[in-house]
Every structure is written in C-alpha cells, then in structure tokens.
Amino acid sequence: MTTLQNRPNTALLVIDVQNGVVEGAHQRDAVVANIGSIVEKARRARVPVVWVQHASEELVTGSDSWRIVPELSPGDAEPLIEKNYGDSFEDTTLEGVLAGLGVGRLIVVGAETDACVRSTLHGALTRGYDATLVSDAHTAQDKTDWGAPPPDQVIAHTNLYWTYQAAPGRTAGTVATGDVDFA
Helix, strand or coil: CCCCCCCCEEEEEEECCEHHHHCCCCCHHHHHHHHHHHHHHHHHCCCCEEEEEECCCCCCCCCCCCCECCCCCCCCCCCEEEECCCCCCCCCCHHHHHHHCCEEEEEEEEECHHHHHHHHHHHHHHCCCEEEEEEEEEECCCCHHHCCCCHHHHHHHHHHHHHCCEECCEEEEEECHHHCCCC
C-alpha cells in the first residue's frame, strides 16, 4: 500500500530503547521483553531490524544513559541510526537506509510514546510509509508533574488514535506483540 515506489519490504524500527529513556518508564520490563520478542521474530523472518538512538544534553553519546538497554543488543549487520530530534527521519540517515533496504512498511516499537515514537510515526506516514505501532511494545515515563496524563493513558490514547490513522495510499494501525506479522 505504501506510496513509495519499489519499496515492497518491511522493517522493524526500534526507537530509543536506551537506559536513560526507559529507566522508570511505565511497564518497562514487560515492554522491553516484548520488544526483544519482536526483534527475534524479525531476525528469524530475515526482516531488517533498524535501531534508533537519541543523543541530547541528557543522553550524552557514550554515556550509560545513552546506551541501549542491556536486554537488547543490535546485531553487527543491523543499521543503527543516531538522532538528535524526536522524528527519527529528521536530519538522520534513516531514509537512505530504508531506501537501500527497499522498505516501505515499518513496524514501530520503542520509547517515548508521546515524543519520539509519536513523532516518528507521523514522520513515516507523511513521507509515504505504511506505519504500524506495536500496541504493547512502546512506553513513556510519568510526566504528570508537567501536566501530562499518566503514562498508561498516554499509551492508551496513542494506541487508540494510531489504530484509526490513515493517509491516501498509506496504512497505519496497531497490532499486539503476539500478532506481529512481517509478511
């Protein structure tokens, strides 16, 4: 369905599952386990796994908080995209990597739901990709002190609206970990 020409392949996009990003996040261990399960399923299906890693003043490149969580490990041949903005496409090599892999459909997991995950989903859809969010494989920290809803509500709302998201010639939607299909 993607509007991108000659891009029939699917990739798993793992966004910012870094120590400093998911530390204290809602259902952190369950979400990381779900992401690990999906990564292994993608590898078995020979579907590209593309990792995204954020750097900022709080996530200094090379620091422990910047590192991907110890439960997950990018493979040597799996692309790792470094970013400085919420949208994983913005000022990165992601588009070139996906084009080189012939990818027009993304399965998206990671953190933070209400920031980088949401920005990347919208960025993918506006750039012509089909984008599916794995409903139980993304998380957020509690930002209620800044007026945000509790993280479980942020996650539920994101799942709700992404389930019904669409654009001409492109599809969106959500799927649970157990129902991820890379075909």
